[in-house]
Amino acid sequence: MGRSPCCDENGLKKGPWTPEEDEKLVDHIKKHGQGSWRALPKLAGLNRCGKSCRLRWTNYLRPDIKRGKFSQDEEQTILHLHSIHGNKWSAIATHLPGRTDNEIKNFWNTHLKKKLIQMGFDPMTHQPITDFFASLPQLMALANLREPMEHHPLDEHAMGLQAEALQLAKLQYLQCLLQSAASLIPSANSYDQNGITDLEVLNLLNSIPPIKENPVLNSSELENQGSYHFGNATSQPLHHPSLLSQLSAPQVPFSYQPSLNTEMGQAPFLTTILSQGDRNPSDSSWVLPSPTLAPQAATETSISNPGDASSITSSYGGVTSWPELLFEGPIMHDIS
DNA sequence: AAGCCGCGCAACCGCCTGTTT
């Protein structure tokens, strides 16, 4: 049963509060206390909805609100409490007198989250991000070595090492991405012994809105094929029980930009690494030489106009493969 | 000086839960 928002009434003011409105609200609450928020606006002579009044009071006008920068102690407290409660801002706020949940939430989103990421911690789990990040500089260096490959071919051994490093980077990234994705899933009670289930990861990925359409198929065509359209968060059962088989399964269509995981700021790294490696010299296509990730994949991809993402086309009857979910531009082939 | 861009924060929105009718 739904309810209409309390602010649906016509003519009620929205937006920033004026000093006059603040004064009316404070005066009223000083005189009558916090009664019914729904009735308050009328009684106080405010052309606002009760919800707006409550928010203004609790987040800004309340006399016991502590304003100004968060102290080092408060910061530590928030970090600690967040590791326990997660994004339960009101629960965290109860331990910080004078601070509102809204203020803490804003502080977290604008400062602490970034800080944790910079320090190499996952802001959701508070755990160190995998070794992949620690080894990024080396991996990047290795990847960059391949750039002038055509002009200065490396010997076979070096090439092999680099290929391994690149492949490892991809796998580690993928693992990290999935772990991070899983950590965002609220229903922890269904975790299996390995931490997460394939289904959960796929559900999370399903919940990510599509950014661009597959250049070959539009969504209606995909639906006509009985396929999953990522972003619509369908509850259709999966055809395959295994995540990995899903990743490589041709019936999973999607096409995303790498920004899907921008919260962690990882995609650019990945794009760089992959864009430097594993190019098929014969046709300039890109290769994902991973029998683990794509045992059945046989996507043929062509780029008619290099540099133009819209010119990328893929086979599987136009259904793109898993790697494109993660990476814009470079399209991977299975070479097994 | 003007325009652009990123950041911080107040406010809104939609959903959820507990209470009342």
Next chain:
DNA sequence: AAAACAGGCGGTTGCGCGGCT
């Protein structure tokens, strides 16, 4: 038991401001 109400919560948005080019 069901519907309506009220308040609370977390996520998101949009505006203002300051720094940079």
